[in-house]
Amino acid sequence: xxxxxxxxxxxxxxxxxxxxxxxxxxxxxxxxxxxxxxxxxxxxxxxxxxxxxxxxxxxxxxxxxxxxxxxxxxxxxxxxxxxxxxxxxxxxxxxxxxxxxxxxxxxxxxxxxxxxxxxxxxxxxxxxxxxxxxxxxxxxxxxxxxxxxxxxxxxxxxxxxxxxxxxxxxxxxxxxxxxxxxxxxxxxxxxxxxxxxxxxxxxxxxxxxxxxxxxxxxxxxxxxxxxxxxxxxxxxxxxxxxxxxxxxxxxxxxxxxxxxxxxxxxxxxxxxxxxxxxxxxxxxxxxxxxxxxxxxxxxxxxxxxxxxxxxxxxxxxxxxxxxxxxxxxxxxxxxxxxxxxxxxxxxxxxxxxxxxxxxxxxxxxxxxxxxxxxxxxxxxxxxxxxxxxxxxxxxxxxxxxxxxx
Numbered sequence: 001x002x003x004x005x006x007x008x009x010x011x012x013x014x015x016x017x018x019x020x021x022x023x024x025x026x027x028x029x030x031x032x033x034x035x036x037x038x039x040x041x042x043x044x045x046x047x048x049x050x051x052x053x054x055x056x057x058x059x060x061x062x063x064x065x066x067x068x069x070x071x072x073x074x075x076x077x078x079x080x081x082x083x084x085x086x087x088x089x090x091x092x093x094x095x096x097x098x099x100x101x102x103x104x105x106x107x108x109x110x111x112x113x114x115x116x117x118x119x120x121x122x123x124x125x126x127x128x129x130x131x132x133x134x135x136x137x138x139x140x141x142x143x144x145x146x147x148x149x150x151x152x153x154x155x156x157x158x159x160x161x162x163x164x165x166x167x168x169x170x171x172x173x174x175x176x177x178x179x180x181x182x183x184x185x186x187x188x189x190x191x192x193x194x195x196x197x198x199x200x201x202x203x204x205x206x207x208x209x210x211x212x213x214x215x216x217x218x219x220x221x222x223x224x225x226x227x228x229x230x231x232x233x234x235x236x237x238x239x240x241x242x243x244x245x246x247x248x249x250x251x252x253x254x255x256x257x258x259x260x261x262x263x264x265x266x267x268x269x270x271x272x273x274x275x276x277x278x279x280x281x282x283x284x285x286x287x288x289x290x291x292x293x294x295x296x297x298x299x300x301x302x303x304x305x306x307x308x309x310x311x312x313x314x315x316x317x318x319x320x321x322x323x324x325x326x327x328x329x330x331x332x333x334x335x336x337x338x339x340x341x342x343x344x345x346x347x348x349x350x351x352x353x354x355x356x357x358x359x360x361x362x363x364x365x366x367x368x369x370x371x372x373x374x375x376x377x378x379x380x381x382x383x384x385x386x387x388x389x390x391x392x393x394x395x396x397x398x399x400x401x402x403x404x405x
Contacts (some may be wrong), residue, residue, distance in 0.1 A: 017305075021337060024301045025168055027072065027294025028341030028381065029348060032374045035291065036349025039284045039370040041356065044363030046277065049152065059097070059232055060130070061242060063225040080224040081260065083213070088249040089227065095238045100130040100226045101209060103217045109205060110177040111163040119204045120178055122212025130226050138172045138187030146208035149215060153183040157191030158202040176205075179216055183191045183207065284370075289378070294341070295381035302334055302389035313393055327394035333388025335379060342378030344373050 014021045065080040086101040093099070104121040125143045128134065141152045153176065155168075161318040165171050175182045183205075191202050213220070229238035239262060246260055306313070313326060349370075353364040 014336060020301065024298055025294075025337050025341035025344070027297040028291065028338050028378050029294075029345040031288065031291030032342045032345025032378055033348035033352060035284055035288055035374050035377070036346055036366060036370055037352040037356070037364075038286070040349070040353035040364040041362060042277075042279050042281075042284070043365040043367055043370070044353075044357075045279065047365050048363040059229040059235060059238075060132070060264065061120075061227045061229065061235075061238065061258055063227065063242070063246065064223070065260055077386045081225050082220045082223065084220075085246060085249050086225060089225075089242070089245055092245055092248075093241065095230055095234050095241050096227050097230045098126050098130045098228045099228075100124050100217050101222045102224045103212050103219070104204070105217060107179050107216075109159075109163065111165060111174075112163075114163045116159075116162045118159065120212070120216070121206050122209045122217060123202050124205050124209045129204060130228050132217045133192060134190045136188045136190045137168045140187055141208050146210050149211045150208060151181055151183045151211060151215075152186045152208065153178070154187040154189060154206040155185060156189050156202045156204045156206070156318045159205060160188060162203065178205065178207070181215065184356070195202070239264065259307050291377060291381055295312065295338075295385040296339055298334055298382065299385040299389060302330060302386060303392065305333075306330065306389050306393045309393075323394040327390040330390035331383065331386045334389070335382035338374070338378045338382030342375045345378070346374060349374070355395070 003224065032180060063081060071330075081101075083101055083242050086099050089096060089099045100123060102121055102201065104119050106117055106119050108115055108117055109120070125141055125146050128140055135154075136157065138154070140154060141150065145152055146289060155171065157168075159165075160168050162167055163176070165174075171185045171188060174185050177183070189202070189206075207216070227238070227242060228237045242262060243258065316326065350366050353366050356362045357364045
């Protein structure tokens with residue numbers, strides 16, 4: 001019962017000074033709201049990055065020529081990837097599911113009286129399963145059309161708008177002109193968004209690999225070589241096998257460095273996730289300064305409260321209240337202020353996250369861990385900044401306190 005009495009007295013004191021209690025909580029409300037809003041912004045950015053990289057497929061590996069430093073400047077390696085490397089991988093692989101070589105170049109593309117400069121990519125017929133893209137309308141070219149060097153094209157989702165075409169459906173069977181050659185549109189890809197270092201297929205035009213190699217690009221060198229592992233569990237083994245096969249294809253002796261570079265979507269995911277996590281922690285750290293300021297404000301008000309209630313403390317001590325009773329009362333007041341402020345601040349933070357998403361289109365994600373952390377932090381602030389005023393109140397001499405005017 002004594003504990004309940006202490007709690008009741010603490011709440012009565014806060015209710016007696018409603019405006020002061022509300023203003024005292026304001027710093028905590030702003031601090032908790034800012035922490036949750038900033039954490040939601042960072043978590044949303046991290047989730048968007050993870051979704052974007054995961055959309056590539058966790059089994060995807062990308063191979064290109066290694067860069068070498070020449071006088072501090074990165075230059076293309078003397079040995080580059082060719083179709084022979086892709087053929088060698090297909091003939092000797094055991095843990096690889098698909099091999100897809102690519103050549104690309106930015107060229108002028110014309111449709112009627114509209115034209116644009118965009119990337120044309122020569123790819124094999126397994127482009128869709130390897131890169132993890134889907135058709136919106138139409139079809140993908142076949143291996144036979146690739147070998148026959150047919151003039152057919154599959155458009156990225158953004159190309160329709162770039163060339164002011166009527167619609168994706170209306171473009172099937174129509175002709176566009178690429179470097180003076182007429183290509184028939186047979187399909188349009190679903191938009192998938194920017195894929196970072198893995199390219200922007202939404203603004204690309206995909207043509208058969210052999211068509212591009214012999215009728216457009218005129219080079220045996222590849223810009224990229226994409227490979228997929230048989231399964232996610234086989235990715236580490238596929239990386240080792242891929243490196244070994246390419247070293248054999250390039251006849252690289254033991255102890256000599258690779259003249260190629262292998263990258264996986266997992267590496268990008270790990271790097272970007274770490275960057276996003278650092279960004280989130282930075283935002284939350286900046287917002288936490290508001291909590292610190294709010295804690296100092298609470299300590300200030302509680303010290304003032306101790307001075308104002310000196311006679312009350314003296315009377316309570318004279319009636320038998322112990323140091324622990326007095327200290328508990330003031331400590332409970334500080335913690336209650338912080339927890340109530342944290343509750344209101346959590347609501348304000350979640351509302352801010354929703355408004356940022358609706359008004360600016362920013363990705364936000366409010367997780368239960370960030371809310372619990374904000375509450376724990378606000379409670380800790382209440383304890384840390386409430387101890388000194390509570391100890392000061394508990395240490396007052398009852399006789400001196402009763403004489404206080």
